[in-house]
Amino acid sequence: MHFFIRLSTRLMHLRKTTIGSIILVFVVLSATIAYALEPATFENWFNAFYWVLTTMATVGYGDYFATSPAGKGFTIFLYIFGIGLLSLVIGKVIDSIAEVQRQRGAGTLTFEGKQHVIIVNWGKKARSAIEEILENAPKTQIVLIDESNRHPLETWEQVHFVSGDPSSDSILAKANIKDCRAAIIFADERIQEAALIDGKSLLVVSSIERIAPHVHTTVEITIENHVQNFRHAQVNEFILSHDAISRLAVRAALHEGSSDVITQLLNRTNGSDVYEVVVDLSWKTYGDAFQSLLAQGATLIADREDLGINRKLDQQIPPNAKLYVVADAETHRKISKQR
Numbered sequence: 439m440h441f442f443i444r445l446s447t448r449l450m451h452l453r454k455t456t457i458g459s460i461i462l463v464f465v466v467l468s469a470t471i472a473y474a475l476e477p478a479t480f481e482n483w484f485n486a487f488y489w490v491l492t493t494m495a496t497v498g499y500g501d502y503f504a505t506s507p508a509g510k511g512f513t514i515f516l517y518i519f520g521i522g523l524l525s526l527v528i529g530k531v532i533d534s535i536a537e538v539q540r541q542r543g544a545g546t547l548t549f550e551g552k553q554h555v556i557i558v559n560w561g562k563k564a565r566s567a568i569e570e571i572l573e574n575a576p577k578t579q580i581v582l583i584d585e586s587n588r589h590p591l592e593t594w595e596q597v598h599f600v601s602g603d604p605s606s607d608s609i610l611a612k613a614n615i616k617d618c619r620a621a622i623i624f625a626d627e628r629i630q631e632a633a634l635i636d637g638k639s640l641l642v643v644s645s646i647e648r649i650a651p652h653v654h655t656t657v658e659i660t661i662e663n664h665v666q667n668f669r670h671a672q673v674n675e676f677i678l679s680h681d682a683i684s685r686l687a688v689r690a691a692l693h694e695g696s697s698d699v700i701t702q703l704l705n706r707t708n709g710s711d712v713y714e715v716v717v718d719l720s721w722k723t724y725g726d727a728f729q730s731l732l733a734q735g736a737t738l739i740a741d742r743e744d745l746g747i748n749r750k751l752d753q754q755i756p757p758n759a760k761l762y763v764v765a766d767a768e769t770h771r772k773i774s775k776q777r
Contacts, residue, residue, distance in 0.1 A: 457530060461523055465490055468516060476509045494520040543589045545601025552617040554579040558604045558642055560590050561627040563658070568597060581613045605638075605645045620654040621646055632660040640667055647672050712739070713770040715761050725751035727761060734773055736765035 469487035473480050480486040480502060489502040493516050504513045541547045555571055555578060557564050564582065568591070571578050581598045582591070589599035602609035604623075615621070623642050629635045636659055643657050656675045657668055668676050715736070721727040724747045728738045740762045741747050741755075755761075765773070 457527060461527055464520070464523060465494070468512075468520065472504070472509070472512060475512060476504055476506055479503075479505060479509070490516065490520070493517070494524045496521060542599070543592050544587060545584075545589060545599040547598070547600075548612045549579075549581050549598045549600065549614045551579045551598075551614065553619045554581055554598075554614070554617075556581045556583060556613050556615065556618050556621040558583045558621065558623040559626045560584040560586060561624060563624050565591075567622060567624070568594075572596065581618070583609060583613055605641045607645065607649060610645060610649055615646060615653065616650045618650070618653055620656065623655065623657045625658045625660050633664075635660050636664045636667075640664070640671060643668065643673055644671050710764050710766050711770075712762055712764055715763050715770075715773055717755060717759055717761060721755055723751060724748075724753055724755060727755060731763055731773070735769040736763040736773060738763050 465487070468490045469483060472490060473483045473486035480489060485502060492499055493513065504510050538547070557567060557580060560582060568580055568582070571580060577596075579596055579598065581600060582589075583600045583602070583604040584590070585601070585603060587601055589597075591597045591599070598613075600609055600612045602612070604610070621643075623639050623646075625635045626638055629638065639657050639659070643655050646653060646655055651672065654674045655672075656677065657673050659665060659668060659676050659678050662678055665676065665678075713736075715731065718727070718730065721730060724738070724741070728748070728751055731738050738747065738761060739745060742760045747753075763770075763773075
């Protein structure tokens with residue numbers, strides 16, 4: 439008994455590749471011995487190989503079985519050692535799966551995908567953003583970077599978690615920042631002072647722009663005076679969180695119902711939304727684009743941040759134009775297919 443305990447203990451500490459090699463050699467050697475002992479029973483080596491596997495797996499179909507005393511003795515040997523080795527492999531596989539899940543929950547695994555969206559700093563707004571992304575594009579892979587030590591959405595398969603300082607090069611590398619599609623940096627709700635919140639966000643976005651300047655970055659800013667600092671860091675877009683809420687509240691008070699319109703445009707669950715459309719080469723002026731899109735059920739509202747193009751319908755569309763429309767999802771899909 440002591441021998442078996444020592445043997446099993448040593449086997450448990452072997453590397454997975456070593457155990458795999460031992461199992462392979464054991465099965466091939468056992469099949470060769472079985473065929474040598476009873477060539478008439480198995481007819482060929484492959485049948486002996488098949489019998490060894492079914493015996494080790496305790497399946498025992500009964501289509502092949504040893505008849506000689508030597509063959510039966512070898513069968514007993516397979517029961518004792520073969521099944522034990524197979525159980526060891528199964529145990530290793532289960533341990534490996536459990537270890538991967540543990541590392542996934544702890545946020546220590548490196549993300550290997552591409553064209554994903556990175557979200558920095560966990561909170562209510564981050565959760566809403568993740569829900570919005572998956573509502574709009576269910577197949578999108580999301581990487582959440584946060585300094586907590588546990589995956590907040592562990593049951594969500596499409597959300598990968600990386601634990602650590604989001605301004606660190608090694609943490610951004612774990613999130614595969616170079617191959618991501620976009621990065622959204624939310625204000626860290628755990629910091630009390632607004633200036634420090636923006637300081638951390640600026641540090642994070644500076645690291646991203648240094649490592650992967652091609653990545654589209656969107657940052658939540660808490661103090662309006664800090665906008666110029668973020669512009670200097672080459673941030674693509676920024677959102678003034680408190681400012682936006684305050685302005686929405688004022689509009690709701692002065693213009694009844696206006697907040698409902700804005701809320702509708704911010705919600706992709708139903709109704710219309712704001713979408714970007716590719717410029718058709720047949721459109722020469724904003725008026726051409728406006729009439730063409732209107733006939734398809736969409737309303738042209740802006741070229742980049744310019745919301746006054748309805749007063750410039752006779753002007754030429756510039757080469758670098760980015761046109762935005764208000765439409766429902768189905769209309770946008772039809773327009774996109776035509777491009």
